[in-house]
Amino acid sequence: MRRGLAPVIEGRVLLRTEARRPDLRRPLPEGFAARLTGVRITHVGRRSKYLLVGLDSGETLLIHLGMSGRMLISGAMPGGFHHPHRAAERHDHVVFEVEGGARVTFNDARRFGMMDLWPTATLEAHPALAALGPEPLGNAFHAGHLRARFAGRRTPVKAALLDQRVVAGLGNIYVAEALHRAGISPHRAAGRIAPARLDALAEAIRAVLDEAIAAGGASLRDHRRTDGELGYFQHSFRVYDRAGHPCARPGCAGTIRRAVQAGRSSYWCPSCQR
DNA sequence: ATGTGTTCCTGTCCGC
DNA sequence: TGCGGACAGGAACACA
Numbered sequence: 001m002r003r004g005l006a007p008v009i010e011g012r013v014l015l016r017t018e019a020r021r022p023d024l025r026r027p028l029p030e031g032f033a034a035r036l037t038g039v040r041i042t043h044v045g046r047r048s049k050y051l052l053v054g055l056d057s058g059e060t061l062l063i064h065l066g067m068s069g070r071m072l073i074s075g076a077m078p079g080g081f082h083h084p085h086r087a088a089e090r091h092d093h094v095v096f097e098v099e100g101g102a103r104v105t106f107n108d109a110r111r112f113g114m115m116d117l118w119p120t121a122t123l124e125a126h127p128a129l130a131a132l133g134p135e136p137l138g139n140a141f142h143a144g145h146l147r148a149r150f151a152g153r154r155t156p157v158k159a160a161l162l163d164q165r166v167v168a169g170l171g172n173i174y175v176a177e178a179l180h181r182a183g184i185s186p187h188r189a190a191g192r193i194a195p196a197r198l199d200a201l202a203e204a205i206r207a208v209l210d211e212a213i214a215a216g217g218a219s220l221r222d223h224r225r226t227d228g229e230l231g232y233f234q235h236s237f238r239v240y241d242r243a244g245h246p247c248a249r250p251g252c253a254g255t256i257r258r259a260v261q262a263g264r265s266s267y268w269c270p271s272c273q274r
Numbered sequence: 275a276t277g278t279g280t281t282c283c284t285g286t287c288c289g290c
Numbered sequence: 291t292g293c294g295g296a297c298a299g300g301a302a303c304a305c306a
Contacts, residue, residue, distance in 0.1 A: 025282070025301090049300080067299050068284080091284085110283045112300060128301095155277065164301080171299055221286075221298065240299095262278060265297085 001071055002051055003213075004226030005104065006044040007078040009053075013040045013099040020093055024108065025066065029117045035059065036096070036117075048132050048168035052123070060120045062128065066112025068222040076101035077227070109222070132168040136205050141167060143198040150190035150198070157193065158186035159262045161205075170205065173218055173240045176267050178204040180239040180249075185273040186266040211236060239267040247272060 017036035019028055029035075035057065043054035051071075053061040063071070074085045075098075085103055088095075094106040094115065106113070118126045133149070134140035149166045150157070160166055161175045170178070179186050181204035184197060193201070217223050217231030220241065225231060234241075238248040243258035247269040254271025 064300080066283095066301085108283095109285065110298085110300095112283070114301095153276085159277085162300090173299060218299075223299070263280080264300095 001065070001226060002044055002046045004073065005051070005071060008073055008076070008102045008226075009041050009096075009098050009104065010044050011041065012102075013038065014055075014096055015099055016097040018095040018097075020088075020095065024093060024111050024113050024115060026114060028115060032115070032117065036061065041098075047129055048135070048164060049171070050128060054120055058120055059117045060123050062114070062116045062118060062126065063106070064114045064128070066108060066110060066114070068110040069106065069108040069113035070222070070224045071226055072105045072107060072224065072228055073102060073226045074105065075103045083227075104226075131165050133164060133166045134168065136167050136169060136209055141202065141205075143195065143202045146198045146202055147195060150193065153190040155190055156186060156261055157184060157188050157190045158264075158266050160190040162262075162264070167205070169209075172264050173220075173237075174205070174208050174212065176240045177208045177238060180268060180273060181208065183273055185270075186261060186268050188274070239269060241267065243267060 014036050017033045019033050022028060040056040041053055042056050045052040045054065049064055051063040053063065055061065074083050077083045089107065091109045092105050092107050093111070096104040098104060116126070124130065134145060150160060153160060158175055158179065161170050161178070162172065176186070178201065182197065182201040184193060184201060212218060212233040215231055215233035215236065216225045216229070218233040218237070219230035220234055223231055239256050242256045245256050247254040247256060249269065249272050252269060252272040254269040256267055256269055258265055258267050260266070
């Protein structure tokens, strides 16, 4: 999403912002639309699952998509193309009009998304960001980090990887796919994984995320790219949403299973994930 | 401290 | 075709 938005909005002025309802999951901050009108977007960044839109007003707009949130670009598109604006649709909650003719619409059927404004100077102290673990694609994330964070923990590794304080930005799909690639059962206690297997896990996490980003994400139901197109990483799933199918690992004769852990579906191959 | 279960909201799919 | 129930990519919160 960041890669789709940056070429369209970075360096441009927000001419007008319309909040079509006062709240998403939580209330929008005081004066939301006014604070996002007549300000220039200096930078489009990301931390974990939060989009960070830096403004020359000294504030940063934080955006989380929740489960069903989309950021859709219309009007002036990257490369000088023009895509007609669409009529307002159900669940279009926030509309950004950008200098140069682009419009960005935040649509979120389930309204689990969030937006907030926070001073850029103290951004890392924002409650949603302060406790986050390292970026999985950054240098601070490696097997040694997992070893330290998993030490002594008896919680299933699936739950530990979904904990954003351990490593930032992994969701249910990418945890399932990474554990399968690393040959680790989602039920295994986090503190009982041999160091060599943590090497494989850290590498599997990076590989899954790299491939998923290149594919534009996974569009199972709700996810759309900023141009409205589907991502296609779902075609690369080896276990997620594949209960009853044969394991994709070469030479493995297992059958993918599904079980609920901590309220979320887990998918794994009992034969090659231990 | 560390773990699990519930909740927010709407849409879709499946079985009857 | 209609209806009820299960389920959905997240994360805050209550509680054991």
